[in-house]
Amino acid sequence: MSGRGRAARLRERLSERDLGMLRDLARLRLLTGKQLRRLHFAVGDLTTQARKARSAIGRLAELDLVVRLSRRVGGMRAGSEGFVIGLSGWGHAVLALDSTAEPRRRRRVIETKPAFQSHVLAVSELYVQLVEASRLDLAELIDFTGEPEAWRRFGGIGGQAVVLKPDAFVRLGIGEFEVLAFIEQDMDTESLPTIVRKCEVYIAHWRSGLEQRQLGAYPKVWWLVPSVHRARSIRGALKRLAGEAQALFEVCLTTEAIPFLTQPLPEGGAS
Structure with missing residues (x-):
């Protein structure tokens, strides 16, 4: 057969x-x-x-x-x-x-290594909690795309191919709003310079306009972190970015992700 x-x-x-x-x-x-x-x-x-x-x-x-x-x-x-x-x-x-x-x-x-499994399962837990939130009518889960399907390919300034690698892409319906989000599940294992470099890839993707032409708005980039200390550190690192780009990013505790994601954000990541 x-x-x-x-x-x-x-x-x-x-x-x-x-x-x-x-x-x-x-x-x-x-x-x-x-x-x-x-x-x-x-x-x-x-x-x-x-x-x-x-x-x-x-x-x-x-x-x-x-x-x-x-x-x-x-x-x-x-x-x-x-x-x-x-x-x-x-x-x-x-x-x-x-x-x-x-x-x-x-x-x-x-x-696979325990660290890899823990990271993947943390992203899976976000999906599970969003499904549970949709059952309670807190939000409509329109789309949740994990890796590698959530990755975005675009051309860099010099024409080179660049790949943006979010952990997930989320699309929620909340009342009259549609909330869009890229998810970065932080496990406190990457250095702050690495975090900044990844944010710079997001900024380049934002400036390309590709996502906006397709979706009507650029998704908010959510850094989900395991501790208050880590949140402070990443917020401090984000201040190194260009001023107009800092609004692309939000930082919150992983345990508080659902309350934050299920509220509309008219100033960004929503249409």
Whole structure:
């Protein structure tokens, strides 16, 4: 049986919820069992939710559509919800059946460094919280694009190709406003000069006008940080930027991201 034929046979065995779980893993790269439960099993009491999520993830693993990494988040007490889940090569192949575009080569998830996993899972957590906020009618989640789909390519001043690499692009509907945001999930691992250099790439992209022509406004760039000390440090670094460009950037604690992102900002990042 050809690879595409096997993928089609696997696809026939999946429910819409199964496919939704695979699509979220493709969008975000990694999710914990708990995050998958919150996304796709939010109805019923917590025990029932956990049992259904555990069963669904186990079935997808048996079909070789997802892989469960050895690392647990939250320690042994987290149980199966603490496992980190990724999409396998066959998972990608099943989702590729929906696309008429030339399939891109996708590698199955393999063991990665804890620092990388923590960063990816922090971005995934933002997505989960935005989905939960949309259920409470705090905002309509129009789009959430992770890496590398969220990256932007544009021409530099000398004509060279430049790639802007946000961790995510977010589009929210809040009342009559549409809020646009690039997300930079900071883990307090990069130096401040590195932060400034990345901001300068954002400024060059802003000055290119490409995003504004497509969306009508330039997204606000949100630096989500783990501590008040780190927030002060990054705000201080942003003061080194050109005055008119500083308004492109905002800094807030990761734990406060949802209240900030779900309020309209008419002065920037909204139309």
